[in-house]
Amino acid sequence: MHVIPEWLELICLAFCIGVIACRLWFFPPAIQDKYSYQENFVSRMWTLFCYGLAVLIAGSVAELLSRTAEMSGQPFPAFFQALPTVLFRTHYGKVWLIRIAALLLLALSKTAVKYRDKPAFLLLMLLLGLIVSMTASASGHASDAGDFSLPEIMDWFHLLGASLWGGGLMVLSIFILPDLTGGKNPPPALIAVVASRFSAIAGFAVAIVAATALYNAWIYVGGINALLKAPYGRVVLTKIILFFILINLGAFNRYVSVPLLQEQAGVSLERRGIFTRIALRFFPRLQPVESGNQILIRFMRSVRVEALLIVGVLLCAALLRHEIPARHLSHLGHIGGADQPMQHHNPSDM
Template sequence: MESFFVLATWLDVMAISACAGVLACAIWVIPRHAPGYFHARLWAGLGIALALLTVASGVLLASRTLEFSGAAFSALPTYLPLVVHKTHFGLIWQTRMVAVAILWVCWLVGFVRGWRGAAAWLAMVVLLVVVFSRSATGHAGDQGIYSIGVWVDCVHVLSSGIWVGGLFAMSLLVFPALMRQVDVERMLSVEVFARLSSVATIALIAIVVSGVYNAWGGLERVDDLWQSRYGQVLSFKVILVAWMVYLGGHNRYHKLPALRRWVGLPVGRSSFWARVPGWQPLSTAPGGAHLLSRCARAVHIESVLGVLVLAAASVLHHGMPPADMRHMGFAPAPAVAVVVPFVRQGSQA
């Protein structure tokens, strides 16, 4: 049953990330002067992401109902109405579903000529309500749904969604179309890739700051990173994020300058970054299609790593942080050699 709880959480954060990433690409990455089919592909992708979010919200409700009641799947019809109408989670879940309905309205309004930009901005604001429902019903909400921890966690969830979800959107929706037009849309290729790098950098800064705050509140001691199962999973997540950062930096300081040289744009001095292993100046001889394909391949790898990061975050959501265990008078669970057993040992919704 614990595996189902983790899976429901993973599906939920994946759906939130998909929505945040598509909206971020529509608002900040793809410029307005780009051909219409880029915007059309993103808006169609948003519809798929919203469908996933709708399903995830239903699965999350079922998961929390089973956690609260301790009942089997067959008892869901009995306990679902009680959870929805009689619990704090049920009230937040109802608010979340209203937000999801508004997101669908925004998506439909976006098909009206000239209204898509405003609809995307409004959808991003409404998505914050969904993110709040995620944070307020997790560990961050233990100190109150309006505590500083909840707001910090909202920043962490949304910025993570923009970063990881943006990679999803670029991999599945933007790069396939861009690769077909790389020789025609040379300047657009460079601009899109530069915009993606800037958005990812800003999101990463927010992720690191909010993540350090959350980690310190959950661990309290540095040695908890390797002496508790919670810390072990967190360490695994940090390693994955560090790998993604390296790949993103490689794109920004290694491949992007080559793309700029390919289209004849000036490239600033990069003597420092050239010393990083694997970041030496890249030749433009193979051509723009080859350069862009290398960029896309790196983004694809980052996307896969992002899926694993969200999976680790879902496991953490269902484990009790060492700091909470100490405050309750329990000793933190000892670390084990592998991460998988922790999934079956989680102790808190």
């Protein structure tokens, strides 16, 4: 009941951050001007961005009502009397007010069409998106350690990395690549530039996700026994498997597909990095002979698969937000290894 709405909100948050990152970095207006490309997808992208914001706002309101009902112990509609108390006298209520304010400002900023593609305005929108993601960490398991604690910050960075990476993949697979390749003569230089820019951003995001994932596993799982036996641990294990597949697909694109797309666009061999040169030695048959169509098709398919896997990773994240961490179960004696040292968490001020 709670996981599906949470999952949809995480998908929408990732997509919205991906749209902003797209216009800021890997498909900014300056790229369009340089290659004289008249985009057909940008307006559709911003329209879906608005739908994503609507889902986030509706989900936030629904979660507020659900939390109020749980805290008050009152049935519908009696729990409405407790709303002012929850909003203004609880930790969750204060976090919720920050979240809804950031979402409404994002929705309002969408109406400023004249400034929508200005870098400073996009940075402001990104800041609001970061605040929304911060409130997700400030109202989950990570908030048990206190506001702005290391667990909360690491959880926030983890969500940011996944949103930047996953949102970018969604935007690429739904809008940019289909539009760039939809004509009879796809622009190879523009495709290569967009792919390489996204690859660089994705590499940075993956590093953040990997580092914070290790920390979160240590904090909330604790050991191999809990990873295999606790429900929380099994979801984490599933998430690790999906992440491992994503890493392999992403590495193949970064060190094989993207450099080959660049070669089709006229980038010389000398500009390739050492890892790319090594990778291409292991995959000699993948180098283009006459055209780059096969390289481009493979890249598009890989990006779509990665986007679907990211959706699966976000489902695992939604499940984890509603499962008791494995360390807590171990402390309660529900799984083996209860004698292991525990990380202490203060209960959040709800």
